[in-house]
Amino acid sequence: MHRVLTEKDRDLVLSYVAAEPEMSLFIAGDIETMGMEGQLCVWGLAKAASADKDLGAVILRYGDNFVVYSRDGDFDDAEAAVLIDRSMGGDAPGDVNGRADLVARLAPFFPANRLEPCTMASLREVNRDAVGPVPQGVELGLLKAEEVDAWLGLQGTIDEFSLHLDDASIYAERRARKLDELGAGLPCVVARDDRGQIVSTASVGAASSQGAMVIAVATDKAWRGRGLATAVVAELCDVCLRGGLEFMSLFFENPAAARIYRRLGFCDVGPYAMLRPSAR
Incomplete structure (x- = not known):
């Protein structure tokens, strides 16, 4: 059993996901920024193994992407x-994100998506x-x-981020999204070379x-291996922590990134x- 959650459920949802603030950051952040209605759709699923029908999971949709969170995994996958x-x-979803055990349970239902x-x-x-000195x-x-x-333009040179940026409509959507993020106060740190180019x-x-x-x-x-990734991540974290936040989170896949982030203090x-x- 599930239902659409609305503004009157805000405190319930934020209290529920607060048990694991890093794992549920996309949910809490989106709700605090955009509210429970409008651009977002949020559902609550009842516990599957309990007769009391308490909240067993929360699913948030933003665009074509979804985030799933459950404290104890007690929901009907x-x-x-x-x-x-x-x-x-009936179309395949975009990204479905969440704690690994929860996302793995959903993977068999979406064969067009690959589990990462x-x-x-x-x-x-x-x-x-x-953090060493910048060049x-x-x-x-x-x-x-x-x-x-x-x-x-820099994102377009990186395989991980460049998908479909040559499509005018996708470029316009990503451009508008970035401007919205800046307008909402979400910081982005850049390193500029002596010509003012973002590197x-x-x-x-x-x-x-x-x-x-x-x-x-x-x-x-052309600038890799010179400590810039470490420098921009460290500066971004400092900006946010000085602004009053308690923690910074990120997720990584490759060992090289893991070494950089752990040296900076990520646990x-x-x-x-x-x-x-699969097309991404």
């Missing part, structure tokens, strides 16, 4: 999959000893609205009153996963 499928009108495991990590203080002529700063096209970047993709998620870490291929929280469209 088939019901959750049908809910996602029907909300998409990763690790969620969290930081509460930056280890500045791990001569490079300066760190916050992304300006007039630089969004240049920022997208490295790290962004906040979601933020709650407690923490923020680091995403879209990218460095121009593993647990397995996370994404069901991603």
Whole structure:
């Protein structure tokens, strides 16, 4: 059994997901930023193994992407999959994110999406000893609205982020989304070379009153191996923590990224996963 959750359920949902603030950051951040209605759709699933029908899981949809969270995994995974499928009108969903054990249960229902495991990590203080000086002529700063096209230009050179950026409608959507994020106060740190060109970047993709998620870490291929990824992530974390947040989170897949983040002070929280469209 499930129902659509509305503004009157806000405290219930935020209290429920607060048990694991890093794993549920996308849910808490989106609700705090956009509310429970309008751009978001939020569902609550009742516990499957209990007669009291307390909240057993929360699913949030934003665009074609979904986040699932459950404290104890007591929900009907088939019901959750049908809910996602029907909300998409039978089309395959975009990303389905969440704690790895929950996402793995949904994977068999979405064969067009591939399961990508990763690790969620969290930081509460930056280890500045791990951050070396930036190369001569490079300066760190916050992304300006007039630089969004240049920022997208860098993203377009990175395989992980470049998908369909040559499509005008997708480019326009990503451009508008980035401007909205900047307007909402979600910071993006960039490194500029001595010509003012953006050569490295790290962004906040979601933020709650407690923490923020680091995403879209990218460095121009000609500038890699010079400590810029470490520098922009450290600066982004410092900006957010100085602003009053308690923690920063991110998820990573490859060992090289893990070494960078752990040196900075990130500690593993647990397995996370994404069901991603196979075309991505």
